[in-house]
Amino acid sequence: MDRPKINCLQPNIMSLYQDKSTCFLVTGTKRALLIDTGHGTYRVDETVRQLTDLPLTVVNTHAHPDHAGGDGQFPEIWVHPLARTQLTHPNLRDIQDGDIFDLGGIRLTALYTPGHTPDGICFAELDRGYAFIGDILEDGHLSIRDLDGYISSIQRLLDLRDRISVLYPSHGTCPIPLDESVENVRSLLIGIREDSLERVPMKLGPPPDSDGEVPPDIDPDQEYLGYRYKDLLVLYDPARSGWD
Ligand SMILES: [Zn+2]
Numbered sequence: 001m002d003r004p005k006i007n008c009l010q011p012n013i014m015s016l017y018q019d020k021s022t023c024f025l026v027t028g029t030k031r032a033l034l035i036d037t038g039h040g041t042y043r044v045d046e047t048v049r050q051l052t053d054l055p056l057t058v059v060n061t062h063a064h065p066d067h068a069g070g071d072g073q074f075p076e077i078w079v080h081p082l083a084r085t086q087l088t089h090p091n092l093r094d095i096q097d098g099d100i101f102d103l104g105g106i107r108l109t110a111l112y113t114p115g116h117t118p119d120g121i122c123f124a125e126l127d128r129g130y131a132f133i134g135d136i137l138e139d140g141h142l143s144i145r146d147l148d149g150y151i152s153s154i155q156r157l158l159d160l161r162d163r164i165s166v167l168y169p170s171h172g173t174c175p176i177p178l179d180e181s182v183e184n185v186r187s188l189l190i191g192i193r194e195d196s197l198e199r200v201p202m203k204l205g206p207p208p209d210s211d212g213e214v215p216p217d218i219d220p221d222q223e224y225l226g227y228r229y230k231d232l233l234v235l236y237d238p239a240r241s242g243w244d
Pocket of ligand 1: 062064116135
């Protein structure tokens with residue numbers, strides 16, 4: 001079985017990276033939180049147990065298979081209620097917007113951030129200035145299903161700029177700053193909504209440059225409609241919605 005690459009990002013945050021998908025393990029003084037479970041191609045449960053013996057809570061940022069693939073290795077998974085239509089885990093618990101996961105010294109607030117999927121959730125440590133953002137933002141591309149939802153989710157992050165400066169995305173460069181580059185994303189998305197940008201057909205494979213990676217939930221051979229803006233590849237096809 002594959003093994004993940006483990007990095008210590010901060011004293012209380014570790015990343016577990018495997019096959020272009022990152023899970024995060026956050027440890028407080030009383031509990032640990034595992035954010036996503038990856039593709040399910042390695043024993044993420046055993047990996048976590050080698051890193052901490054604290055009581056563990058497991059959450060999904062959204063129900064895509066590269067984030068929830070290892071859910072079955074854990075007795076209980078916390079998700080947004082809309083994820084229930086996509087997951088088969090027998091013991092799902094609901095996360096509501098604003099719920100706080102108190103790990104002891106670290107408090108992560110759940111922010112409902114749809115757009116990439118209907119069930120997207122970010123987990124923000126508002127006193128320590130960082131947030132785990134799933135697939136809502138990453139360098140190189142965005143994958144949009146619900147444009148209005150996406151714009152409000154980006155706006156929601158921007159509104160927290162005085163509390164958050166560091167973002168941990170699940171794919172691509174990590175971390176990324178919450179700065180004017182995120183404002184540019186918002187402007188671009190509004191340009192798409194106002195139909196002031198040209199839409200171009202694109203295939204996503206091979207990757208556009210050496211750093212670009214085809215997102216795991218995208219078929220590289222299928223042709224999609226999208227937008228290219230500077231180094232940002234924005235996949236948005238109104239015919240493509242919901243979860244696909
Ligand atoms: Zn995704």
